[in-house]
Amino acid sequence: MIPAAFEYHRPTNMDGVLAVLQEHGDDARVLAGGHSLIPMMKLRMAEVPHLIDLQDVAGLNDISISGDTIWIGAMVTQHDIIDHAGLAEAAPIMREASLQIADPQVRYMGTVGGNVANGDPGNDMPGLMQCLDASYTLVGPNGERSVKARDFYEAAYMTDRDDDEVLTAVSFAAPAGGYAYEKQKRKIGDYATAAAAVLLVKEGGTCSSASVAMTNLSDTPIWSEAAASALQITSVDEALIEASVEAMLGDIDPTEDNRGPVEFKRHAAAVILRRAIVQAWSRA
Amino acid sequence: MADKMHIKLTVNGEEEEFLAEPRELLIHTLRERLGKTGPHIGCETSHCGACTVTMNGKSVKSCTVFVAQANGADVTTIEGLGTPDSLHVLQNAFKEHHGLQCGFCTPGMITRASKLLEENPNPTEEEVRFGMAGNLCRCTGYQNIVKSILAAAAEMNAAKEAAE
Numbered sequence: 480m481i482p483a484a485f486e487y488h489r490p491t492n493m494d495g496v497l498a499v500l501q502e503h504g505d506d507a508r509v510l511a512g513g514h515s516l517i518p519m520m521k522l523r524m525a526e527v528p529h530l531i532d533l534q535d536v537a538g539l540n541d542i543s544i545s546g547d548t549i550w551i552g553a554m555v556t557q558h559d560i561i562d563h564a565g566l567a568e569a570a571p572i573m574r575e576a577s578l579q580i581a582d583p584q585v586r587y588m589g590t591v592g593g594n595v596a597n598g599d600p601g602n603d604m605p606g607l608m609q610c611l612d613a614s615y616t617l618v619g620p621n622g623e624r625s626v627k628a629r630d631f632y633e634a635a636y637m638t639d640r641d642d643d644e645v646l647t648a649v650s651f652a653a654p655a656g657g658y659a660y661e662k663q664k665r666k667i668g669d670y671a672t673a674a675a676a677v678l679l680v681k682e683g684g685t686c687s688s689a690s691v692a693m694t695n696l697s698d699t700p701i702w703s704e705a706a707a708s709a710l711q712i713t714s715v716d717e718a719l720i721e722a723s724v725e726a727m728l729g730d731i732d733p734t735e736d737n738r739g740p741v742e743f744k745r746h747a748a749a750v751i752l753r754r755a756i757v758q759a760w761s762r763a
Numbered sequence: 764m765a766d767k768m769h770i771k772l773t774v775n776g777e778e779e780e781f782l783a784e785p786r787e788l789l790i791h792t793l794r795e796r797l798g799k800t801g802p803h804i805g806c807e808t809s810h811c812g813a814c815t816v817t818m819n820g821k822s823v824k825s826c827t828v829f830v831a832q833a834n835g836a837d838v839t840t841i842e843g844l845g846t847p848d849s850l851h852v853l854q855n856a857f858k859e860h861h862g863l864q865c866g867f868c869t870p871g872m873i874t875r876a877s878k879l880l881e882e883n884p885n886p887t888e889e890e891v892r893f894g895m896a897g898n899l900c901r902c903t904g905y906q907n908i909v910k911s912i913l914a915a916a917a918e919m920n921a922a923k924e925a926a927e
Contacts, residue, residue, distance in 0.1 A: 483786070484786055513832065530831075558821070587822060
């Protein structure tokens with residue numbers, strides 16, 4: 480499998496990236512870790528006459544934690560996340576989710592930016608970012624803007640990012656309370672049949688705040704306000720967990736594919752969310 | 764047709780320079796251009812790990828890296844780990860513990876395992892299984908591969924202690 484020929488660009492700063500994007504428009508795409516884009520190019524399902532490799536662009540490789548705010552550059556890999564002690568302390572759900580993405584070799588290459596910007600409903604980071612209420616930084620010819628992860632995804636591979644913009648970072652407030660990322664997959668390296676990100680804050684035996692997001696159960700990640708509000712200001716007992724699961728099932732819209740029929744996916748989604756709530760509550 | 768690029772790579776400690784189209788995949792560069800036929804082409808879809816090499820200190824699947832991305836990189840293949848006359852500890856352990864049958868996955872397995880043991884010199888069985896999850900074997904059922912890697916780790920640690 481050999482992709483179509485392309486011109487290769489390796490700029491060292493964002494101005495250089497934007498210049499190529501402006502010159503070639505739709506014919507140019509940025510390359511981060513390449514583990515989504517390169518397979519598509521090899522299958523000739525993606526044609527990219529101008530490939531812009533971000534590996535030498537300064538300022539995209541850092542994880543910074545200042546006070547309550549966590550900032551992760553787009554080229555930070557899943558391996559970097561797993562390895563970062565400060566991040567594991569400040570936002571352990573990032574490590575828990577990253578360990579469930581693909582396999583070791585892919586995690587050395589796969590980046591946060593690629594995972595969130597690609598718009599593949601199977602990717603784990605978009606749902607996680609919605610759960611964390613993260614913001615994405617986009618840089619384009621008119622400067623920088625910030626978009627909420629919860630507003631970013633429009634449909635499969637369709638996002639709020641314009642063709643001449645590059646996603647350069649994600650940022651979010653360090654989450655308080657209990658957390659869990661649970662994922663059902665057929666095998667190592669597969670996308671989720673169903674995955675759930677859950678954050679719960681416990682105050683005096685009551686859940687004071689909750690956030691729930693589901694992965695690969697619609698053509699976008701699903702941040703389920705209904706599932707979260709079913710848990711809020713409650714003691715998170717069994718009946719309330721079932722109410723939250725029921726609410727989530729009202730928000731997802733899975734389709735039949737090689738991971739199973741719709742009914743099975745709804746079953747898997749319920750099991751996974753139940754597990755994630757129980758785990759997050761036990762850690763809260 | 765895109766222009767050829769001037770590529771410079773270090774492979775197993777040797778500098779290599781050549782002209783290549785940017786779309787050339789690193790596995791093809793290694794096997795066809797540089798004669799390093801240890802890394803194999805298995806699935807070609809970044810699942811099986813037979814093409815695993817170490818690039819700039821990371822285990823990567825060289826079927827999913829363009830040679831243009833690897834420009835300037837330091838690459839190690841199985842040929843850089845040991846030779847028939849002087850096997851790497853891992854190669855010897857795979858031999859001793861029946862860590863291979865047909866041998867197709869072995870170069871990728873051992874190259875990946877070498878990086879795993881560098882990062883975690885004293886892994887548990889579970890850590891070996893987790894760390895080797897990107898490499899598939901259709902012969903051994905993995906049992907003896909895990910055993911080989913644990914044995915190699917023990918041997919490397921014993922040698923390190925003896926040297927201290």
